[in-house]
Amino acid sequence: QCKHKGYEVKAENSYTNYCVRQASNPRDAKSYDTQRLRNEYLIEKIMAPGEVNWTYTTIDRFLVGGAMPTDTPLKLTSIEPLYVDLSKSDNGRNLLDNREIGIINVGGDGSVTVDGKRYDLAFQEAIYVGKGVKEIIVASKNAQNPAKFYMNSACAHQSYPTKKVSLKDAKNIIAGSAAESNDRVIHQMILNGVAGVRTCQLQMGITELKSGSVWNTMPAHTHLKRMEVYFYFKVPEGQSVCHIMGEPQETRLIWTGNEQAVINPEWSVHCAAGTSNYTFIWGMAGENLIYNDMQVVKITELK
Ligand SMILES: O=C[C@H](O)[C@@H](O)CC(=O)C(=O)O
Numbered sequence: 001q002c003k004h005k006g007y008e009v010k011a012e013n014s015y016t017n018y019c020v021r022q023a024s025n026p027r028d029a030k031s032y033d034t035q036r037l038r039n040e041y042l043i044e045k046i047m048a049p050g051e052v053n054w055t056y057t058t059i060d061r062f063l064v065g066g067a068m069p070t071d072t073p074l075k076l077t078s079i080e081p082l083y084v085d086l087s088k089s090d091n092g093r094n095l096l097d098n099r100e101i102g103i104i105n106v107g108g109d110g111s112v113t114v115d116g117k118r119y120d121l122a123f124q125e126a127i128y129v130g131k132g133v134k135e136i137i138v139a140s141k142n143a144q145n146p147a148k149f150y151m152n153s154a155c156a157h158q159s160y161p162t163k164k165v166s167l168k169d170a171k172n173i174i175a176g177s178a179a180e181s182n183d184r185v186i187h188q189m190i191l192n193g194v195a196g197v198r199t200c201q202l203q204m205g206i207t208e209l210k211s212g213s214v215w216n217t218m219p220a221h222t223h224l225k226r227m228e229v230y231f232y233f234k235v236p237e238g239q240s241v242c243h244i245m246g247e248p249q250e251t252r253l254i255w256t257g258n259e260q261a262v263i264n265p266e267w268s269v270h271c272a273a274g275t276s277n278y279t280f281i282w283g284m285a286g287e288n289l290i291y292n293d294m295q296v297v298k299i300t301e302l303k
């Protein structure tokens with residue numbers, strides 16, 4: 001991934017890399033082979049020690065990234081395709097000049113410092129940071145057990161306050177059943193109206209599957225007003241998650257590993273079965289903030 005022409009990884013600075021993915025048409029996507037599907041939709045490198053890795057997709061201009069600070073804190077910078085004002089070197093280059101971001105820690109204890117104010121983020125704690133913030137610095141408490149910050153960012157037209165959200169503050173929805181192998185809890189974390197969070201476009205949360213359950217998002221759905229990215233983590237060593245995407249009657253599969261993500265366009269379902277249970281972060285953005293605004297596909301109608 002990101003090795004082929006047009007998909008190269010570029011360096012923004014000594015610790016920040018990015019690659020760009022273009023939006024795709026389902027009429028084209030149905031003829032993609034395995035490697036092309038992976039090039040377009042799978043993000044394999046997100047967490048690397050001492051690095052910030054971004055993937056910018058032109059689907060809803062969504063930005064997906066990972067920051068893994070070790071000994072030294074890392075400042076989150078913008079990337080060249082997102083500079084707001086090319087004429088000034090010191091202006092229009094803050095990541096959140098025109099954006100909002102959600103950050104969830106999937107590693108050891110860490111902190112996110114937003115314009116000088118520090119928020120400690122433990123495993124599976126989240127923070128929303130709104131448009132207009134100038135400086136975000138992420139750090140690990142212990143370089144031997146580094147924090148891993150998974151990040152989703154979308155365009156924003158308004159500034160909303162920074163807000164930390166823990167699992168106990170989240171809206172926790174019990175879904176599925178053991179008999180259907182999809183017994184899970186959907187934690188809605190960065191959702192407009194949940195835990196006092198306000199957002200422009202962004203919605204993020206964590207879904208945890210119980211031991212013995214392997215299916216997420218079944219029955220599957222599309223949402224024609226929002227795109228969505230799934231980031232799989234806590235995938236046990238030696239196990240894998242088979243992510244299913246594509247139009248409901250034209251599905252394709254992408255095998256994913258631990259701490260990898262899949263970009264799902266508006267026209268695509270997004271669901272998966274793992275070879276064990278696992279946890280994932282879902283993040284989406286688009287036209288509305290109504291979580292339930294989705295077109296559910298009958299299980300028997302998937303092809
Ligand atoms: O649009 C919503 C998203 O696809 C997820 O929140 C669904 C999910 O986590 C699940 O059912 O397991």
Ligand SMILES: [Zn+2]
Nearest residue numbers: 221223228270
């Ligand atoms: Zn969805």
